[in-house]
Amino acid sequence: MKPLLLLLVFLLCPRAEAGKIIGGREAVPHSHPYMAFLWIKTPTKTKRCGGFLVREDFVLTAAHCWKRSRSITVILGAHDIKDNERTKQIIPVKKAFPHPDYNSNYFNDIMLLQLEKKAKLTAEVSLLKLPSRKSQATPGMVCTVAGWGLIGQNISTTKLHEVQIEIQKDKECVSRFKKVYNSTIQMCVGNPKENKTSFKGDSGGPLVCENVAQGIVSFGEKKGIPPRVYTRISSFRLWIEKTMKSFKLQGQD
Incomplete structure (x- = not known):
């Protein structure tokens, strides 16, 4: 089954879990070119998460989005996940690296996903800068x-x-x-x-x-x-x- 057809099946699946942005607005198309849509599949259901591209072959996300029985496909360059946009790049995940000290209380809730192939950087697909080790995001920002x-x-x-x-x-x-x-x-x-x-x-x-x-x-x-x-x-x-x-x-x- 072709990747886009698989995506359509996922979107129509009644058991798929939806995400929320509350109190926001539709983004200008491709104004967040680092965003990754994660399609997470198990033998019994599908789930979605977000993530972001930090290297051409790595996406950063939350560790709780994955369990060992799950497979993940990353979709880059999307605005409308339903449409067959020419900007989309659909890449399977080769290996997941949840933080070794992640636990069920969401401590260390971080995970790297290694892609099967590197993404092609375009105007609609780009990397997001990471903070330095000493960087501080302060209250009020x-x-x-x-x-x-x-x-x-x-x-x-x-x-x-x-x-x-x-x-x-x-x-x-x-x-x-x-x-x-x-x-x-x-x-x-x-x-x-x-x-x-x-x-x-x-x-x-x-x-x-x-x-x-x-x-x-x-x-x-x-x-x-x-x-x-x-x-x-x-x-x-x-x-x-x-x-x-x-x-x-x-x-x-």
Whole structure:
């Protein structure tokens, strides 16, 4: 079965889980060229997550998006995941590298996906810069998160949506999530007074602050009430570098 036909089957599957951007708007087509749509398949169901291209052959996402029984296909260069856009690149994942210390409390919720072949960089497919190890995204900064899926109660979309959200002080998430929030490896994001947030299915997508990926959508309350918890990328920069360095860029000697 051809990749685009497989994608159509997935989109029509009634058991597929949808993602949400709440309180946002449709993004300008291809204004987030680093975004990756992850189509995750098991023998019994399908799921979607977000991710982003950090090297021509590596996508960064959340570890909780994957289990060993799952296969993942990455779709780059998409705006409307339903349309057969000429800009799309559909690439299977060769190997998944969830952080070795990831656990069910979403600690260390980060994963690298090695692609079967390197992506072709174009105006619609590009890399997203990672923060330095000492980089700090501070409370009050307004950043952007994007994803595909529901945009309201029972309102779905196949087009990429975006929302601007504010980084919060750690105490906002400590009070809400108690012992499952760790400020050294996580970030608290989303003003509790505003109905603007990422939600289920946006997992793995980047929190972009001043053109740098500072966070990865991780978890929050089931109803999608902000703030929500994001993985702090700067805390994992050494692990990211070591993991990707283990594999030469495909196509190079």
